[in-house]
């Protein structure tokens with residue numbers, strides 16, 4: 001019966017993570033998957049999360065199904081985190097609790113496939129690999145717009161605008177709100193303003209993915225693009241993830257918000273999001289959402305969470321600087337200036353797939369095949385190991 005089922009070639013990030021787990025070498029370093037580790041190389045359990053969980057344990061009771069769209073308290077709290085306190089268009093935004101950022105993208109993709117079946121989805125070149133899989137998997141055509149300029153390690157903003165200018169109204173433009181994955185090259189606020197004008201004029205439908213809020217410039221600053229577009233009255237999608245900024249990866253907590261023209265449209269859109277969710281998995285789980293809503297609605301816990309997140313961001317920045325210094329010291333004639341220009345958890349190193357493979361095979365240092373390196377998993381101890389492995393891979397002439 002299943003003879004025609006072909007083997008799964010694996011996922012460029014998650015399968016690599018499995019390979020890392022199975023690698024027996026003691027000094028191995030995993031800079032592939034986008035997770036934040038502490039200076040001790042461990043996944044943190046944040047103090048605010050533990051405190052919220054302890055408080056919840058006191059009142060643990062029955063666990064009914066959540067509504068299809070998720071917990072109301074969570075939805076309100078995360079909508080405010082995304083769009084800002086005091087945003088006066090809040091009643092025209094439909095928000096659903098989702099299974100992480102991927103779940104938000106999938107629910108949004110299904111919604112687009114149903115209500116905008118002709119729309120093509122335009123993703124930055126490059127983008128997170130799963131963007132292609134999720135939108136294509138929902139039956140949509142995914143195309144690329146120019147984004148990263150390897151020569152400058154920055155966004156080729158003029159090429160991006162020129163490509164988007166040619167799109168027909170109603171096409172979807174996928175945008176990384178902050179901490180672009182994989183390149184770490186973001187638009188600045190002025191560029192976002194200019195892009196908003198283009199999107200408005202051309203009648204495009206922006207779909208923001210914000211998986212790293214708090215890891216770029218700060219919790220509020222990282223939401224600038226979404227907030228600006230929403231304030232401009234542009235209809236938009238915003239997928240958010242709380243995997244990294246609450247260190248709650250396995251709880252699968254995220255949200256999908258759709259900014260509509262008015263409250264009536266938002267009610268209809270929310271209804272159809274509920275239907276989409278029902279068709280996929282009925283309703284989301286409770287535990288992680290309860291932790292997040294507790295933190296976001298309790299002044300003290302929230303302040304504690306924000307301070308912890310600020311500390312995490314500072315540690316990533318310190319690792320970025322440390323790696324840059326180590327690389328420059330080991331290879332003074334090399335150009336590692338890209339590290340200083342990119343932001344967020346990742347660096348796009350420009351290493352080739354063969355150099356990445358050499359690092360993995362010879363030095364047990366794991367990067368994604370595209371050359372993406374997760375700075376948030378570096379530690380003071382691993383920086384010299386990684387720098388040495390990188391320099392060795394760069395200097396060794398590759399024969400295979």
Ligand code: LMR
Nearest residue numbers: 013032033034035128181
């Ligand atoms: C990543 O890009 O490494 C993370 O977002 C994890 C994932 O699901 O790929």
